[in-house]
Amino acid sequence: MPYISVEEHLPGITGLLEYRKDSAEPIRELTQYLLRGPSTLTEGERELIATIVSYNNQCRFCTAAHTAAADLLFDDDSVTEKVKQNIETSPVSEKMKALLMIAWHVQQGGKEVTTSDIVRAKDAGATDIEIHDTVLIAALFCLYNRYVDGLATVAPPAPEFYKGLAERLVNHGYTRLPQGYDHLKKK
Amino acid sequence: MPHIQVPEGVPGIRSLVMFRPETGQYLYKLAQVLLREESPLTPAERELIATHVSARNACVFCMSSHAAAARELYKEDRAIVDCVIRDGDAAPVTPKMKALLVIAGHVQQNGKNVTEADIAAARAEGATDRDIHDTVLIAAAFSMFNRYVDGLASFTPTDPKEYDAMGVRLAAVGYTLPKPVSA
Numbered sequence: 001m002p003y004i005s006v007e008e009h010l011p012g013i014t015g016l017l018e019y020r021k022d023s024a025e026p027i028r029e030l031t032q033y034l035l036r037g038p039s040t041l042t043e044g045e046r047e048l049i050a051t052i053v054s055y056n057n058q059c060r061f062c063t064a065a066h067t068a069a070a071d072l073l074f075d076d077d078s079v080t081e082k083v084k085q086n087i088e089t090s091p092v093s094e095k096m097k098a099l100l101m102i103a104w105h106v107q108q109g110g111k112e113v114t115t116s117d118i119v120r121a122k123d124a125g126a127t128d129i130e131i132h133d134t135v136l137i138a139a140l141f142c143l144y145n146r147y148v149d150g151l152a153t154v155a156p157p158a159p160e161f162y163k164g165l166a167e168r169l170v171n172h173g174y175t176r177l178p179q180g181y182d183h184l185k186k187k
Numbered sequence: 188m189p190h191i192q193v194p195e196g197v198p199g200i201r202s203l204v205m206f207r208p209e210t211g212q213y214l215y216k217l218a219q220v221l222l223r224e225e226s227p228l229t230p231a232e233r234e235l236i237a238t239h240v241s242a243r244n245a246c247v248f249c250m251s252s253h254a255a256a257a258r259e260l261y262k263e264d265r266a267i268v269d270c271v272i273r274d275g276d277a278a279p280v281t282p283k284m285k286a287l288l289v290i291a292g293h294v295q296q297n298g299k300n301v302t303e304a305d306i307a308a309a310r311a312e313g314a315t316d317r318d319i320h321d322t323v324l325i326a327a328a329f330s331m332f333n334r335y336v337d338g339l340a341s342f343t344p345t346d347p348k349e350y351d352a353m354g355v356r357l358a359a360v361g362y363t364l365p366k367p368v369s370a
Contacts, residue, residue: 003306004316016320023220023324030213037209057297102338110246110337118190128191132207132339139334146327149298150290151320 003152009185011154011161012061016147018181027143031174034137041130043170044073045096048083049137052100053107055084059145061155066141068159068166095124099134106138190340198344199248199336201365211364214332218362221328226321231260232284234357235271236325239288240295242272246333248343255354283312287322294326 006015017024035046047070054062067080074080082090087100098121105112113135121131156162168177193202204211222233234257241249254272258265270278275288286309293300301323309319344350 003301003303004320016324020317020320020324022224023217026213026216026220030210030217033210033213058299106334106338109244110334110339113190113338113340115190129207131191132203133210135338136207136210136335139331139338142334143327143331146294146298146330147324150294150301150323150327151298152301152303 001152002154006151006153007181010181011156012065013144013148013153014181015153016151017176021176024176028174028176030140034133034140036173039130039133040127041099041133042073044070044079045092045099046133046137047073048080048092048096049100049103049134050141051080052083052087053103053138053141054145056104056107057142057145057149059149061148061153062141062145064155064159064162065165065169068162069169072163072166072170093124095121095126095130098124099126099130102131102134103138106135107142110139188340189342190338193339193341196342197365198342198349199252200332200341202341203335203339205365208364214335215362215364217328218332221321221325223361227315227318228287228321229260230358231257232287233321233325234260235268235280235284236288236291236322237329238268239271239275239291240326240329241333243292243295244330244333244337246337248336248341249329249333251347251350252353252357255350256357257354259354259358281312283309283314283318286312287314287318290319290322291326294323295330298323298327 002015004019006019010018017028035050036043039046047066050066051063051070054066070080071077079091083092083100087097087104090097092100102113102117102121105117118131189202191206193206197205204214222237223230226233234253237253238250238257241253250272254268257268261267267279271280271288275292278285290301290305290309293305306319
């Protein structure tokens with residue numbers, strides 16, 4: 001049971017973002033820009049960064065949600081699975097391997113990112129903006145994971161829940177639904 | 188030296204948001220909402236939570252700048268800030284703030300480290316849902332800000348006077364986006 005009183009039909013992050021809307025807005029806008037805005041990284045690659053950070057923070061809700069979003073964007077379930085097992089042997093580009101290693105180090109602590117991590121990414125063709133966005137996406141998911149788990153929100157066990165959520169994240173994005181979320185209440 | 192080409196000589200997060208104002212605008216808005224706008228916690232108490240988390244993450248830039256802001260806001264009680272940096276448990280703050288600082292410290296480690304006992308202890312001292320929510324979100328936000336600032340190795344001034352000036356500005360005007368450098 002969550003530590004504070006949030007709407008029961010909104011598990012995970014959604015109930016928290018609805019609980020306090022003035023803080024939710026810049027968080028939603030930041031996420032929309034970083035994960036869906038103009039970028040030389042694909043939406044799938046950016047969801048992969050969100051996934052690996054959430055997975056290493058052991059945040060069940062965020063890991064399941066962003067895994068499902070990445071799987072949908074890649075139209076392939078195996079990429080997220082292999083990245084979780086081992087970044088170095090996963091079927092992503094050398095540049096993405098370097099960026100995922102940076103994200104993984106950010107998850108451990110900002111100071112864990114080394115000059116050699118950065119050199120490797122630049123040698124693989126990563127731009128300053130790509131490195132910046134990778135670090136900020138990883139840092140942002142350290143916020144989300146702590147927000148979601150620090151208030152003990154509910155992570156539904158059913159995989160179908162995350163498939164539905166992923167469709168919303170892929171088709172609509174991260175901004176608040178214009179009609180709100182009352183339509184998700186069980187009839 | 189910073190890992191990416193940010194404006195030279197500009198410290199910490201300011202250099203990063205000048206590099207990328209598209210994301211910087213939301214980061215500053217979030218800081219302003221969480222640390223200055225409506226909350227049952229005072230701006231001083233919220234800066235103290237930011238300082239506590241940044242100290243535990245050993246993020247010198249964030250710790251020093253938010254400690255300076257907290258000292259300005261606590262005024263004659265400014266010694267509280269350095270007590271919290273040294274040892275949160277022994278700091279002369281209210282029992283409610285002490286319990287909230289424990290929650291913030293656990294969020295800094297990992298969200299899962301916040302226990303039912305932590306929450307019960309805060310409630311026993313009068314903490315409301317909103318006190319607990321704001322504490323967790325501020326601590327989570329500084330887990331982000333600290334990683335952003337250190338993950339890109341942004342410039343960290345070593346002269347304490349520079350932070351005193353930041354503290355005065357943050358206490359007086361809050362969090363406003365610096366002007367981007369023209370290309």
